[in-house]
Amino acid sequence: MELVKPEFGLIFWMSISFLIVVFLMRKFAWGPILSSLKERETSISDALNAAKKAKEEVANMTAENERILQEARNERDVLLREARETKDQIINESRAKAQVEGDRLITLAREAITNEKMAAITDLKNQVAYLSIEIAEKMIRQKLSNDEQQKALVQEMLKDVKMN
Amino acid sequence: MLKYKRLALLSILTFAMFTLIYSINVAQDSSHNQLPQNEAVSSDGQHHEDVVSATDHAESGEGHAEEKLNAGKIIMEHVADAHGWHLWGHTEIPLPIILYSSDRGMALFSSSRFEHGHKTYGGYMLQGQKVVAVNEMGEMDAHHATINEAVTANIFDISITKNVASIFICCGLMLLIFTNIAGAYTRKRKGLAPTGLQNAMEPIIMFVRDDLIKPSIGHKYEKYLPYLLTVFFFIWIANLMGLIPVFPFGANLTGSISIALTLAVFTFVIVTVNANKNYWEHIFMMPGVPKGVLILLTPIEILGVFLRPFVLMIRLFANITAGHIIALAFFSLIFIFGQNGTGVGLAVSPLTLVFTVFMTVLELLVAFLQAYVFTMLSAVYIGAAVEEHHH
Structure with missing residues (x-):
């Protein structure tokens, strides 16, 4: 039973040695080691966080660039569409204006033609009247004596007038 | 707060007492075990010498007719503490023995003085791996020494043992x-x-x-x-x-x-x-x-x-x-x-x-x-x- 009997000397030396070792280790080994480990852990986690942040920033920047590009593209599309619309509009408007102008010109021409025609008709009527008067004057001058002849002549002349 | 500090102190004291009682019990057990052997010594010195020399021969492994290999003993010696650091054969590094007893004061000497338990030195000798006090103060053959129980009980052995x-x-x-x-x-x-x-x-x-x-x-x-x-x-x-x-x-x-x-x-x-x-x-x-x-x-x-x-x-x-x-x-x-x-x-x-x-x-x-x-x-x-x- 010697094996399970605690020995004073051993406990004595063990207590002293162990206390000294714990003290020395705490001061010269665990202190520096643990603080260095902690320092390194925080620096690593800081670095990782910074990298993550940088990555996020880059991602943000890329997204921003993409967004700007997309906006520019949209802008261009809008501009192009607007230009096309404007062109179409201008063409359409011109066409409409030309139509209207043409119509107006045609109307004017028609009116002018009508007027000219009326004037010509009037003139013709006047001419006929003048000619009739001249004919009547000549007949009167030539054959006022002869009734028969006068009547035939008037008849003939009237026949011509009706024809007209 | 104070109450709990007091409780802590109380627990430590109880534990210390428990350890102390345990140690005393074990010490008493071992002294009880030794008692009949010592009685035999006082009554018959010759018998004691026989016992010691027999164990000595077994320990040193010298060729002897009756010697049988005791594996249990060898193993126990290897796992137990020792006052010398055994290297090979009969070679061992002696370690310092430091003793304090209220009767004899401090003592500091090399374990080689005991010559593997064969000699006494300064009123002490080795019994197995335990240092015990003897009545004879000079250097002499350990086989003829008589153990002083009263002094032995008061020895504080703080030797630098192998452990x-x-x-x-x-x-x-x-x-x-x-x-x-x-x-x-x-x-x-x-x-x-x-x-x-x-x-x-x-x-x-x-x-x-x-x-x-x-x-x-x-x-x-x-x-x-x-x-x-x-x-x-x-x-x-x-x-x-x-x-x-x-x-x-x-x-x-x-x-x-x-x-x-x-x-x-x-x-x-x-x-x-x-x-x-x-x-x-x-x-x-x-x-x-x-x-x-x-x-x-x-x-x-x-x-x-x-x-x-x-x-x-x-x-x-x-x-x-x-x-x-x-x-x-x-x-x-x-x-x-x-x-x-x-x-x-x-x-x-x-x-x-x-x-x-x-x-x-x-x-x-x-x-x-x-x-x-x-x-x-x-x-x-x-x-x-x-x-x-x-x-």
């Missing part, structure tokens, strides 16, 4: 290794990636810190890190040293109950001193338990307080000692079979070698495991003592 020397070696080794590593962290390779020894130890330190201590104690763990890390590496290095059979290693340090006891007491003191209100409340007045049950529960809880360090001690001591005994027993098989002829011994040796190697490899695992278990349980006990109340 004490091993404690110093282990502590020195630890300081050397870890101050070197600390130097690497703070000076030599500051801010650089770890290499070599630093790289080898760092994961273990991190493992002990992050997987053992932090989960067991909680956020207050940093205060207890130096102690628990020191305990872990002390036990581990001491265990490994015990597995190396050549000088200056090979002492069964952690398999010595005194070492295990000291470590367990340290843990007990730390737990008791740092225990908070919540801890004591759970022991003496478990909340939410009826009064009737408390009468049954409180004694069990109080017993548990002392049982925890006790179990801590027994576990470490028994595991390491058992490992040593088994490895040595397998190895002894060669010589036990060798008694039936050298050929038989040689024939058995490959098998026993395989067993011994297997046991040693297993012990390598156990060496780590016991350090792990001791540290983890210490951390768990500390964690239970400093845990905040939350329901």
Whole structure:
């Protein structure tokens, strides 16, 4: 039973040695080691966080660039569409204006033609009247004596007038 | 607050008393066992001499007709403490013997003075590995000396034994290794990636810190890190040293109950001193338990307080000692079979070698495991003592 009997000397030396070792280790080994480990852990986690942040920033920047590009593209599309619309509009408007102008010109021409025609008709009527008067004057001058002849002549002349 | 400090003091005192009573009991047991032998000595001196010389011859292994190989005795000698460091054959390194007795004062001399227990010196002699006082003060043949019981009972033996020397070696080794590593962290390779020894130890330190201590104690763990890390590496290095059979290693340090006891007491003191209100409340007045049950529960809880360090001690001591005994027993098989002829011994040796190697490899695992278990349980006990109340 010697094996399970605690020995004073051993406990004595063990207590002293162990206390000294714990003290020395705490001061010269665990202190520096643990603080260095902690320092390194925080620096690593800081670095990782910074990298993550940088990555996020880059991602943000890329997204921003993409967004700007997309906006520019949209802008261009809008501009192009607007230009096309404007062109179409201008063409359409011109066409409409030309139509209207043409119509107006045609109307004017028609009116002018009508007027000219009326004037010509009037003139013709006047001419006929003048000619009739001249004919009547000549007949009167030539054959006022002869009734028969006068009547035939008037008849003939009237026949011509009706024809007209 | 004061109340709990007082409780802590009370627990420590109770534990100290328990240890004291235990030691006295064991001491009485051993003196009772010796008593009949001593009576025989006083009545018949001749008989005593026969006994001593017979054991002496068995110890020194000199050829003797009656001598039988006693494997049990050899193994016990190997796992027990000694006053000299046995190297090979009859060669051993003598270690200093330091004694204090209230009757004779201090004494300091080399263990070689005893000449392996054959001589007395300065009124002392060796009985087995125990220093006892004799009536004759000069140097003489130990076989004719008479033991002085009264003085022997009052001897404080603080000799540098094999185990004490091993404690110093282990502590020195630890300081050397870890101050070197600390130097690497703070000076030599500051801010650089770890290499070599630093790289080898760092994961273990991190493992002990992050997987053992932090989960067991909680956020207050940093205060207890130096102690628990020191305990872990002390036990581990001491265990490994015990597995190396050549000088200056090979002492069964952690398999010595005194070492295990000291470590367990340290843990007990730390737990008791740092225990908070919540801890004591759970022991003496478990909340939410009826009064009737408390009468049954409180004694069990109080017993548990002392049982925890006790179990801590027994576990470490028994595991390491058992490992040593088994490895040595397998190895002894060669010589036990060798008694039936050298050929038989040689024939058995490959098998026993395989067993011994297997046991040693297993012990390598156990060496780590016991350090792990001791540290983890210490951390768990500390964690239970400093845990905040939350329901």
